Structures are given as C-alpha cells and as structure tokens.
Amino acid sequence: MNKHIKTSISIALAAGFVAFLFGGWAIVVAGGIAGLGLGYYLFGQSKAQKWQDSIKEALLPTLITAVILLALSIFQNYYVAAAIGKKPIPFNTMLQANATGIGGLIFFSFALTLMHILPLRWQRIAQIVLLTFVVISFPFIDKFTGLRWTAQVIFALIFTILALGLNIVVGFAGLLDLGYAAFFAIGAYTTGILSSPQHGIFLNFWLVIWIAAGVAGIFGLILGAPTLPLRGDYLAIVTLGFGEIVPVLFKNLIKVTIQEPFTCWILPLFRIQTSCITFMQDVDLTAGEKGISPIGRPILPIIGEFQSNNPIPWYFLIIAIILLSVFLIQRLRDSRMGRAWMAIREDELAASQMGIDPVRTKLLAFAMGATFSGFAGAFYGAYVRGIFPSVFDFSVSIIVLCMVILGGLGNINGVIVGGMVIMSADRLFLPALKDFLAGLLKATILPALSSNPTLRAAVEQNANPILYRFLLFGLTLVIMMAVRPEGLIPSAQRKAELRSDEEIAADQAAAEAQA
Amino acid sequence: MGKASKLNIRRIVIAALVLYIVLLLGPIAGFDIPNIAAAIQANPLQLVQFLIIGLANGAIIAIIGLGYTMVYGIIELVNFAHGDVYMIGVFTSLTVLSLTGTLDTDSPGKIILGLILALVIAIAVGAGLNATVERVAYRRLRNSSRLAALISAIGVSFILENTGLIWAAQSWLVPSFGTTGGASQKVFPDLLGKIMAAYGLDVNLLANTGIALRFTIKDLMVMVLAGAMMLALRLFVQNTKMGKAMRATAQNRDAAKMLGIDIDWVISTTFLIGGGLAGAAGLMAGLYNNTAWWFMGFRAGLQSFTAAVLGGIGNITGAMLGGILIGLLASFSDGYLNARWTNAWVFATLVLILLFRPSGLLGEQVGEKA
Numbered sequence: 001m002n003k004h005i006k007t008s009i010s011i012a013l014a015a016g017f018v019a020f021l022f023g024g025w026a027i028v029v030a031g032g033i034a035g036l037g038l039g040y041y042l043f044g045q046s047k048a049q050k051w052q053d054s055i056k057e058a059l060l061p062t063l064i065t066a067v068i069l070l071a072l073s074i075f076q077n078y079y080v081a082a083a084i085g086k087k088p089i090p091f092n093t094m095l096q097a098n099a100t101g102i103g104g105l106i107f108f109s110f111a112l113t114l115m116h117i118l119p120l121r122w123q124r125i126a127q128i129v130l131l132t133f134v135v136i137s138f139p140f141i142d143k144f145t146g147l148r149w150t151a152q153v154i155f156a157l158i159f160t161i162l163a164l165g166l167n168i169v170v171g172f173a174g175l176l177d178l179g180y181a182a183f184f185a186i187g188a189y190t191t192g193i194l195s196s197p198q199h200g201i202f203l204n205f206w207l208v209i210w211i212a213a214g215v216a217g218i219f220g221l222i223l224g225a226p227t228l229p230l231r232g233d234y235l236a237i238v239t240l241g242f243g244e245i246v247p248v249l250f251k252n253l254i255k256v257t258i259q260e261p262f263t264c265w266i267l268p269l270f271r272i273q274t275s276c277i278t279f280m281q282d283v284d285l286t287a288g289e290k291g292i293s294p295i296g297r298p299i300l301p302i303i304g305e306f307q308s309n310n311p312i313p314w315y316f317l318i319i320a321i322i323l324l325s326v327f328l329i330q331r332l333r334d335s336r337m338g339r340a341w342m343a344i345r346e347d348e349l350a351a352s353q354m355g356i357d358p359v360r361t362k363l364l365a366f367a368m369g370a371t372f373s374g375f376a377g378a379f380y381g382a383y384v385r386g387i388f389p390s391v392f393d394f395s396v397s398i399i400v401l402c403m404v405i406l407g408g409l410g411n412i413n414g415v416i417v418g419g420m421v422i423m424s425a426d427r428l429f430l431p432a433l434k435d436f437l438a439g440l441l442k443a444t445i446l447p448a449l450s451s452n453p454t455l456r457a458a459v460e461q462n463a464n465p466i467l468y469r470f471l472l473f474g475l476t477l478v479i480m481m482a483v484r485p486e487g488l489i490p491s492a493q494r495k496a497e498l499r500s501d502e503e504i505a506a507d508q509a510a511a512e513a514q515a
Numbered sequence: 516m517g518k519a520s521k522l523n524i525r526r527i528v529i530a531a532l533v534l535y536i537v538l539l540l541g542p543i544a545g546f547d548i549p550n551i552a553a554a555i556q557a558n559p560l561q562l563v564q565f566l567i568i569g570l571a572n573g574a575i576i577a578i579i580g581l582g583y584t585m586v587y588g589i590i591e592l593v594n595f596a597h598g599d600v601y602m603i604g605v606f607t608s609l610t611v612l613s614l615t616g617t618l619d620t621d622s623p624g625k626i627i628l629g630l631i632l633a634l635v636i637a638i639a640v641g642a643g644l645n646a647t648v649e650r651v652a653y654r655r656l657r658n659s660s661r662l663a664a665l666i667s668a669i670g671v672s673f674i675l676e677n678t679g680l681i682w683a684a685q686s687w688l689v690p691s692f693g694t695t696g697g698a699s700q701k702v703f704p705d706l707l708g709k710i711m712a713a714y715g716l717d718v719n720l721l722a723n724t725g726i727a728l729r730f731t732i733k734d735l736m737v738m739v740l741a742g743a744m745m746l747a748l749r750l751f752v753q754n755t756k757m758g759k760a761m762r763a764t765a766q767n768r769d770a771a772k773m774l775g776i777d778i779d780w781v782i783s784t785t786f787l788i789g790g791g792l793a794g795a796a797g798l799m800a801g802l803y804n805n806t807a808w809w810f811m812g813f814r815a816g817l818q819s820f821t822a823a824v825l826g827g828i829g830n831i832t833g834a835m836l837g838g839i840l841i842g843l844l845a846s847f848s849d850g851y852l853n854a855r856w857t858n859a860w861v862f863a864t865l866v867l868i869l870l871f872r873p874s875g876l877l878g879e880q881v882g883e884k885a
Contacts, residue, residue, distance in 0.1 A: 176662050178669075226870055233593045233665050234869055237820065241862035244817070248859045253543070261538035265549045394813070398669060405666060456688045461684060469698070472676035477670025478652050481663050 004253030005043070008061035009068065011037050015105075016072035021432040023081055024089045024097060025145035031101030032108060032141075036063055039112025058113035066102050072096055084418040084439030097145070135319060139312045149428065150311040154383065156423030157318045158376050162396075163403040163419040164325050164373030164412065165259055170401070170412035172338060173365035176236040178397055179223075179243020183370035186219050187212040187377020187391035189250055192387045193285070193290035201240065205298035205382055208310045212381075213374035220370025222365050230350075243397050245479040253286040257278050286389070293386030306382075321379060325372050326412060326457070332368060333412070341365055342410075395470065399426070402473050405480050408487025417489055422476070424470060433465045526844035544860065545853030554851055564728055565850040566843065571734045571803060573842020578796040579827070581748060581836040582645070582789030588765045588829030589785050591661065592653060593835035595668035598816015599675035600645050600790050604797020605807045606682050607640045608633040609703055613689040618704055623713040626706050634798050641794020642787040644675075649786040655781070672813070681810035700808040702803040707732045733803050740799055744792060745835050752831060759786060765829065814858065818845065819864040827878020836876060 015034035019027040038061060048054040074094075081088040091096070097288045108130070115126050162184055169177045190212040194203045203211070223242045227235050235364040267274050286292065296433045297306045298317065306313045332338050343351035352358050383386050399422065407418020441463055449456040480487065537546065555562060579601050586594045613620050617629025653672050656664040684697030692701050707719045711732055717723070721730045748882075752758035763771040764781045772778050800815070801807055822841040826833025844864060848857040868875065 079627045174662075176665065226866060230869055230873070232661050233591075234824075234873065235592060236662070236665060238826075238866050238869055240817070241865050245859045245862050248856065252853075252855050256543055258539065258543065261535070266538075382818070395673075398673065399667075458685065462681065467681060467684075468677060470680070472675045472677075474670040474673030474677065477673070478667050481667040481670065482652070482655055485659065485663050 003065060004042070004057075004061045005197045007041055008038055008065045010070075011041070012065040012068035015065070016069050018429075019069065019073045019101070020080065021429065021436055022147070023076050023086065024093070025147055027097050027101035027146065028104065028141060028145055029101075029138075029149070031069060031103075033106040034065055034069060035062075035105035036112070036134065036272070038062065038105070039109040042109065042113040043116050046113055048113075048116055051117055052116055054109070054114045058097070062106055066105055069105065070098060070102055073101070083443050084436060085443055086439065111370025139315045143312070150315050152424070152427040153326075154311060154314050154318055155427055156420055157315075157322055158383070159400060159403065159423045160416055160419030161318075161322060161325055161376040161379075162373050162400045163407070163415045164322075164329055165369045165376070166400050167369075167404050167410065167412070167415045168332070168341075168372070169365050170404055171368035171415070172333060172339040172345065173361060173362060175227075175365060176232070176239070177366070177369065178236050178240035178394075178401070179246070180239075180373060180400055181371070181392045181394070181396035182223070182243045182246035183220060183373040183378070184252060184377045184396065185217045185246055185387075185389070187216040187374035188285060188291070188381040188392070189377075190215045190374070190386045191378040192295050192383035194384075194429045195292060195296035196292050198284075198287055198292045205296055205378075208296075209375060209378040209382075212378035213371045216374025216377065217371035217491060220365055220367040224366030225371075227366075228359055228362055228418050240394070240397075247389045247392050250286045250392075251288055253285040256285055289389065291383075291386050291388035295381045295386070298383050308383075308385065318379060321375055322416075325375065326416075329412060331361060331371070337361065337364055347355040352495050352496045360432055375502060395473075398477075399473060400474050405485075405487060406476055408489040410491055411487065414487050414489030417475050418487065422473075425472070430465045430469060430472075437463050437465065517820075519626070535622050544856040545848070545851075550863045551851045560727055563851065564829055565846045567728070567730055567734055568850075569843035569846030570839060571737045571842070572846060573839035574821050575803065575814070575838075576819050576842050577798050577835045577838025578741050578744060578792050578799070578812050579815055580822040580838045581745070581831060582793050583816075583820050584823040584831060584834040585761075585785050585789050586825065589761065589782055590653070590657065590664075590768075592668065592787075593662050593820065594645075594653075594789070594805070594818070595665065596648055596652075596671035597645070597789065597793060597820065598814075599650075599679070599812035600641050601666055601793040601800070601869055602679050602809065602812030602817055603644060603675060604641045604794035605703070605801045605811065606638040606679055606797075608798040608801055609690050609701070610682075610808050611636045612704075612706070613691060617706065618691060621709065621713060623710045625712075626710050630706060630798075630802075634795060637794040637798045638791040639794070641797065642791035643792025643795065645786045646783050651784060653784075663706065672816075676809055676812065679812070683807070683809050697809060700806050703805045703807045705733075705802075705805050707736060707802055735801050737803050744795065745831075748788070748792070749831060751788075757781070760783060764863050790817050815867075821861055821868075823875075824865060824873075825868050825875055827875030830875070830877045833875055833877035 004360065011034050015030040018030040018033075039058075042058055042061060046054065046057055048057055065223075075092055077088045083168025098309045104296075111130060115123050118126060130414055138153070142148065142150045142153075143452075162180065166180045167177050169180070169312075179459045191208050193199055194208050194211060195203050195205065196202075206426075223239075227238050228237060258279040260279070263274040264278075268321055281433040287293075298304045300313070303454050306317070340351070343354065344358055344361050403419040404415050405418070406417065406422060406480075445459065446456060449459065482490060484490075538548075541547070570841070579598065581843070582600070583594060583596045586592055597638045611633040612629055615629045615632060617626055617633070620626060620629075621767060648671050652667045653664055656667055665864075680697040682697070683692055683699075683701055686692045686694055691704070711718050718731050720732060721728050752761060760771070760776045760781050761784070763774070763776060764778060768778060771781075800811075818841055819838065822837035823834045824837070825840060826835065826837030841861060845857050846859060848854070848860045852860065
C-alpha cells in the first residue's frame with residue numbers, strides 16, 4: 001500500500017509540474033497522462049479478483065494524485081501566474097479545464113485498474129480500445145484547448161520512429177550504432193532529391209517514402225558491411241565515423257565531377273591517347289548548406305494536399321507510420337531473425353556455433369534499423385519542407401540513443417515512452433521552463449539586481465534552460481547507466497545482461513525480503 | 516589450390532576494387548592525383564611547410580591521444596569525454612590568462628609568468644576533472660558491460676561540451692568572449708607573437724635565413740613541450756613504481772590486485788595523468804591555433820582516438836607515432852586535397868585501420884578485444 005502512495009505522489013508531482021509550467025488548459029493533458037500512468041501502474045500491481053476490490057485498490061492512489069494535481073493547478077493559476085507576469089485564466093474556464101483534467105485522470109486510472117478483472121483476451125482488447133481513443137482524441141483536444149502541441153508531438157513521433165529503428169540495432173542485436181543520424185539524413189535527402197525542384201523530379205510522396213526507406217536500408221547494408229569484424233566499442237566508433245562523414249558528404253556534394261580514372265589520366269600518362277569517359281560534370285547533388293526545399297507534400301483524396309498550418313493530417317499520417325513500424329518490428333523481433341539477433345547479442349561465438357550466420361544477422365539488423373529511419377527521414381523532409389545538412393549531426397544520433405536507453409533497451413513500448421519523454425522535454429518543457437524562469441526572475445530577482453548591470457545581464461542570460469539541453473541529455477545517459485541501465489521499462493532479458501550478477505542477486509534478495 | 520592462396524587472391528581483388536573506387540570517387544573529396552602532382556611540382560617547398568604544420572598539429576594530437584591510449588590500456592574504455600577535457604583545458608587557460616591580466620599586458624615577463632600559471636592551472640583542472648569523471652561516471656560501471664561504460668562516457672562528453680558552451684558565453688568572466696553567445700568561436704590571443712614582438716624578433720624563426728618557409732615560435736613551442744611531456748611520461752611509466760603498477764594493472768587487473776596493487780588508485784592516477792596532459796594540450800593548442808570553441812574537443816578527440824588506434828591502442832609510443840601521422844595526414848589533406856573533406860579523410864583512415872589492422876602499427880594482436 002505504501003508503495004502505491006509513493007508512486008501516486010510521484011506521478012502527481014510529475015503531472016503537476018506539467019500543469020504548473022504551462023498553466024490553464026494543460027491540466028487536461030497532464031491529468032489524462034497521469035491517469036494513464038497511474039492506471040498502468042495499478043493494473044500491473046493489481047491482485048483484485050472482483051470489481052469491488054479493483055475500485056478499492058484504485059481509490060486511494062487516484063484520490064491522492066487528483067488532490068495534488070488540483071492543488072498545484074489552482075496554486076499555479078491564482079498565485080504563480082500572477083507572480084511571473086501571466087494573466088490567470090478566468091474562473092469558468094479554470095473550472096472546465098480542471099474538471100476535464102481531473103475527470104480524465106479518474107476515468108483512466110479506474111478504467112485501467114478495472115481491466116485487471118477482465119479475462120486476458122478482453123484485457124488486451126480493452127487496452128487497445130483505450131489507447132486508440134487517447135491517440136485519436138489528442139489532436140482534437142489539443143485544438144479545442146488551444147494548446148498547439150500537435151506540431152511538437154509530430155516531431156516527437158518522428159524521433160520515436162528513429163528510436164524504434166535504433167532499438168533494432170542496439171536493443172535487439174546489441175550493436176552500438178553512434179551514427180544513426182546518417183540513415184535519417186539519407187532517407188531525408190532521398191526524399192529531397194526525388195521530390196523537389198533541385199533536380200526537377202517530383203515523385204509522389206507515397207512512392208518516395210518507400211524509396212527512401214529502401215535506399216536507407218541499402219546504405220545500412222553498405223555501411224554495416226565494413227563494421228562486421230568489429231565488436232563493442234570499436235564498432236561504436238566506426239559507426240560514429242560514418243555518422244560524421246555522411247553530413248559532410250551532403251554538405252559538400254555541390255560540384256560533383258566523376259571521371260573514369262584510366263581513360264582520363266592513367267593511360268595518357270603512358271602516352272596512350274584515349275577519350276575521357278565522364279559520368280558527371282559539375283553536378284549540384286545536394287545544394288550544400290543552402291539545403292533542398294521545397295519538398296513535395298503528400299496528397300490524399302478528400303483531404304487534398306497536406307498543409308503546414310493544419311497539423312492534424314500529418315499527425316495521423318505519422319501515427320499510421322508508427323503503427324506500421326511497431327507491427328513490423330514486433331513481427332521481426334519474434335521471427336527467426338529476431339531471435340538470431342538476440343542470440344548474437346548474448347554471445348556471438350555460441351550463436352555462430354548453433355548455426356546462426358553472424359554476418360547475415362548483423363547486416364540485416366543494420367539494414368532493418370536503417371529502413372525505419374528512412375521512413376522517418378522521408379516524413380521529416382515532407383513535413384518540414386526543407387532539409388539542411390546541419391540538422392543531421394552527431395547530437396541527433398545521441399538524442400535518439402538517449403531515448404532508447406531511457407525507455408529500455410530492447411523493449412518496444414519502453415522505447416516509445418522514452419522517445420515521447422525526451423522529445424517532449426526538449427520541444428515543450430524546456431521552452432516553457434524558459435518562459436517560466438524568465439517571468440519568475442523578472443518578478444523577483446532582477447529588480448533587486450538593477451544596481452549591478454553586469455550581474456543582472458549574466459543572470460538573465462544564463463537562466464535559460466534551453467542552453468542546457470545537451471547537459472540534460474548527457475546527465476540522462478550517465479544517470480541511467482549508473483542507476484538503471486535497463487531503462488524505465490526494461491525488457492527482462494536485457495536487464496539480466498546489463499547488470500552484473502551480484503546486482504541481480506541483490507535485487508532478488510531484496511524482492512524476496514519484501515515478499 | 517590451397518586455402519591460403521585463395522584467401523590471398525580474394526584480398527588482392529578486394530584491395531584492387533577499393534583502390535579503383537578511391538581513384539574513381541576520390542576526386543570528389545579532393546583526392547585528384549594529377550592536380551596534386553601539379554601542385555607539388557609547382558612549389559615543392561610547400562611540402563616541407565605542410566610537414567612542419569602537420570608535425571606541430573600532430574604533436575598536440577599525440578598528447579591528447581596519450582590519454583585515450585593509457586585509459587584504454589588499463590580499463591579498456593574509450594574515454595569519449597577525453598577530447599572535451601582538452602576543450603575545458605583551452606577555456607581554463609584562456610580564463611586564467613584573462614583574470615591575471617595577461618591578455619592586456621605587453622610586458623614579456625608578465626606574459627611568460629601568466630602562461631606558466633595558466634599551464635599549471637590547466638594541468639590541474641584537466642587532471643582533477645578527468646579523475647572526477649572516472650570516480651563519478653565510470654568506476655561503478657567497471658564490472659558491467661563495456662557498452663554501459665561507453666554510453667556513460669558519451670553522456671559525460673555531452674555534459675562537458677555543454678559546460679564549454681555556457682562558459683564561452685560568460686563575457687563578465689572573460690571580456691574578450693564578447694556578446695556573440697557561447698556557440699561562436701572565440702579568439703585565443705597570440706601571446707607568443709606578443710613576446711617575440713616585445714623583443715623585436717620576428718615570429719617566424721626562419722625569417723632572416725633566406726629560406727622561404729615559416730617555422731614559427733609556436734611550432735617550436737608545441738614540438739618542444741610535447742616532446743618533453745612524452746619523454747617524461749615514458750620515463751614515468753618505465754621507471755617508477757607507479758608506472759610499474761600501471762603496466763601490471765593493464766596486463767591483468769585481477770592478478771595485480773592479488774599482488775597488493777591498489778587498483779582504484781592506479782586507475783585514478785592514470786586518469787589524472789591523462790587529464791593533465793589534455794589540460795596542457797589545451798593551452799598549447801590555444802596558443803597554436805588561436806581559437807577556443809566549445810565543439811573543438813569533439814573533433815580533436817576523434818582525431819586523437821584515431822591516432823591512438825593507428826599507433827596501437829594501449830601503446831604509449833604508438834600513440835605518439837599515430838598522432839604525428841594523423842597530424843601529417845590532416846595537414847596534407849588541408850593543403851593538397853580539400854580542407855572541407857579533411858575530417859572525412861581522417862575518419863576514413865580510422866575505418867580502414869580498424870578493418871585491416873585493428874591492432875594498429877605498434878600494438879600486439881588483441882584478437883577478441885577488437
């Protein structure tokens with residue numbers, strides 16, 4: 001019981017933090033997510049056989065969460081908003097928002113806990129129905145409440161696809177790939193080259209996305225092949241090298257001339273006259289730093305061409321791509337190939353003795369991982385409409401790695417959660433925190449410092465959380481590796497592997513002592 | 516036909532194919548042999564000039580590479596954050612020079628004093644930082660999988676890079692950073708040139724000899740300092756008790772522990788020395804290249820790691836040799852190929868070494884470890 005209360009308090013504080021930062025209608029989303037999180041937790045812990053027991057189990061944690069969330073929300077609106085120079089929203093709106101948010105919290109929490117008494121098959125169906133409802137309703141709730149989060153969530157989902165793809169390479173096959181952004185770049189540039197005025201080719205998006213995935217997959221094979229003899233950290237460094245070379249290529253392929261060396265200068269050296277075979281003469285392949293734009297957008301009947309001012313069709317498109325990816329990756333994981341990946345990850349020597357071909361297995365892991373980033377790249381290109389080489393640098397690879405590690409290596413659900421957490425922190429919370437801090441400082445410390453302009457400027461300049469985003473990613477990696485290397489939602493196998501034997505023994509002892 | 520000769524034929528075919536691809540696609544990245552030959556023919560002396568530049572840059576790369584190779588030799592970790600310790604060394608020395616007023620003075624004595632102080636503090640900060648990183652981020656991961664430690668190292672690297680980014684924006688601390696924010700490159704003043712000017716000498720030591728080359732006081736400083744440090748390190752590792760303990764730990768950690776060697780202290784010392792060298796390299800590179808940039812550690816780190824691998828990772832002499840070779844490669848690439856592609860060429864070298872000779876030039880066969 002104690003554990004339930006602790007968990008509900010931490011969930012409430014996390015959700016309260018969201019409501020606190022954004023204020024107003026954000027409590028609707030915060031409450032919904034808190035309800036889902038709490039419900040998921042209670043569902044996992046539940047021992048109930050009858051619905052009365054379930055209600056009893058859910059009652060206290062839900063109540064605690066709701067009270068804390070409500071208190072924080074009210075506190076924010078009537079005290080904090082004023083203090084940081086924002087206008088509190090009117091009482092009526094406040095009432096509606098809080099009622100919806102807390103209602104959502106209570107509904108999701110109870111609904112998920114109650115699912116535990118259903119038969120197994122129905123549990124699954126009920127979960128899917130609930131999740132579908134949440135996913136479909138989100139953009140409309142977002143539009144109704146005026147939060148304008150959908151555009152940012154789309155970026156988070158693009159990165160989630162990347163994380164899912166990287167999870168194949170790192171999580172399933174155990175090959176640390178530090179140059180994953182290269183495949184993202186290859187997917188995006190394929191899209192850019194095939195549907196933009198750069199080369200005057202305008203292919204349909206629905207075709208290009210498959211070509212991009214295919215090209216990225218082929219490059220996965222090409223770049224994966226040389227790394228096969230390498231293991232562990234050497235492999236990581238070589239992939240990092242590739243990840244650095246690919247953006248350099250896209251930056252510099254602006255005046256490409258390819259001439260056959262024998263006919264053009266080797267034979268003439270020996271005074272044999274030949275005609276020089278030229279494949280390309282000063283071709284601008286990638287437009288360098290200028291980048292390629294505009295890239296063609298997808299067109300559907302009824303909806304027409306997707307527009308940048310209406311994120312909802314984009315949202316559903318990326319959800320569709322994610323669903324397809326998750327489906328394919330699940331099938332891959334459970335296939336013969338997926339089991340071979342895990343065998344190679346656990347012990348390459350033993351696996352190859354059992355008849356697994358390590359070369360084929362590793363190459364396919366690279367190719368499959370790259371394919372999904374090709375999807376992400378194609379979507380990114382079409383959504384942003386322009387691509388630039390600087391977007392695909394090393395930090396992208398590390399941010400995606402961060403998502404995979406935070407969520408849980410090898411666990412698809414974990415990776416999705418990790419991706420959403422990291423990207424929403426990056427795209428939503430840091431900017432909100434920046435405004436919040438700026439407002440707070442303006443109201444409190446800065447006036448007191450007006451006598452010392454240097455100090456004032458220094459404080460004002462450094463109190464910008466966005467400046468610290470790399471530091472936060474780095475901290476995430478260090479802390480996760482030290483405290484919970486298997487991630488927030490671990491896959492059981494990966495957990496056993498990443499922790500040393502003594503730690504597992506200690507964990508088991510602790511678990512037994514508790515029971 | 517024996518199996519060995521079949522394998523040889525296969526290798527030759529692969530090598531020929533790689534060579535042809537390099538000849539076909541190399542010109543895109545500046546590897547255009549007729550052009551290079553023409554450039555060398557037009558001005559052969561320039562070759563020596565690039566050699567000097569390459570040697571000086573290579574000396575700095577070698578000093579940083581020593582940190583990689585020592586740490587890898589002992590705990591088999593690619594200390595990804597090492598390049599960023601070097602970057603912190605650059606900013607530390609620049610800050611010390613600014614706080615002591617060395618940047619504003621024209622008196623050569625004061626500049627030399629300031630430089631010595633900056634060197635000492637940069638070494639101390641680099642050593643302390645590196646040892647702290649080991650204590651906080653790597654020690655508890657020593658027995659878990661090697662990837663866990665590597666990922667932690669990447670995390671530390673990001674933290675240090677961000678620190679550099681913030682540091683470079685603090686114009687109240689170092690006024691010469693200006694108001695352009697932390698992301699832009701900062702000027703590291705040419706203090707050696709100032710000293711020379713104060714004595715009425717030319718920066719170029721070959722100025723009055725009639726040789727059309729530049730061999731500056733900066734080149735000399737870097738080469739002398741780097742040579743001294745490498746010699747000192749070699750003597751330390753070969754002749755002192757601690758050096759012996761380090762070698763023993765590198766060979767077999769458990770056996771060394773059984774013989775009563777304090778493993779934790781040995782590893783800490785390794786990080787201290789490596790960090791100190793990186794800090795010193797920071798000041799040297801700042802004086803040599805006259806820039807300070809938050810991202811310089813990443814590139815320098817990769818070049819130095821390449822150097823360490825090229826020389827044979829774990830091998831101190833190898834790191835020196837590799838550093839100089841990579842420095843030469845980079846300077847010739849800058850001069851004759853295309854500066855925009857230099858990084859790509861360095862990485863390509865790294866990939867090729869790891870594929871064809873993972874033990875490096877001087878390393879013993881590491882087998883499973885690679």
